[in-house]
Amino acid sequence: MGKLLAPNAYVDSIFDITAEGLKDRGLYGVILDIDNTLVATHVKEADEKIIGYIGTLKEKDIKCIIVSNGAKDRVEHFCKPLGIEFVYKALKPLGRGFNTAIEKLGLPPENIAIIGDQLFTDVLGGNLKGIHTILVKPIDLNEPFLIKLKRIFEFPFLRNKNYTDKY
Numbered sequence: 824m825g826k827l828l829a830p831n832a833y834v835d836s837i838f839d840i841t842a843e844g845l846k847d848r849g850l851y852g853v854i855l856d857i858d859n860t861l862v863a864t865h866v867k868e869a870d871e872k873i874i875g876y877i878g879t880l881k882e883k884d885i886k887c888i889i890v891s892n893g894a895k896d897r898v899e900h901f902c903k904p905l906g907i908e909f910v911y912k913a914l915k916p917l918g919r920g921f922n923t924a925i926e927k928l929g930l931p932p933e934n935i936a937i938i939g940d941q942l943f944t945d946v947l948g949g950n951l952k953g954i955h956t957i958l959v960k961p962i963d964l965n966e967p968f969l970i971k972l973k974r975i976f977e978f979p980f981l982r983n984k985n986y987t988d989k990y
């Protein structure tokens with residue numbers, strides 16, 4: 824179980840990950856979480872910085888897809904200005920959302936990274952699928968109750984970790 828909860832990297836923010844760094848590691852597709860990875864959970868819109876960031880990844884031939892456990896409305900509305908495909912109600916860490924995303928990306932799992940803020944959904948789910956896992960520090964810890972509860976269980980796995988990796 825310990826290994827399944829260990830990400831390949833810990834980064835402070837999504838902006839520490841570059842297209843060049845991904846390609847250097849043989850990664851040509853990314854599965855992105857929304858809540859607390861790209862924006863704080865209460866933020867409904869993708870801001871200019873995120874739109875620019877995703878645009879740069881795409882320009883540099885990194886395929887992008889959103890996989891979120893969020894509801895259809897939230898995910899669809901958020902993704903519209905990004906112009907990328909998405910999977911909503913993905914039930915991470917279970918495989919369905921990941922399988923759909925891997926298929927849509929059309930790449931072998933070892934060439935794909937999941938980027939997300941939660942160990943028990945993003946990292947566990949990614950490791951179960953054999954894709955590269957990058958844990959980002961959550962943007963805002965003012966989260967719904969159930970997620971706060973999960974953070975308590977994440978703590979023992981994270982307490983000695985520094986989010987200083989750069990890609």
Ligand SMILES: [Mg+2]
Binds near residue numbers: 859940
């Ligand atoms: Mg999240």
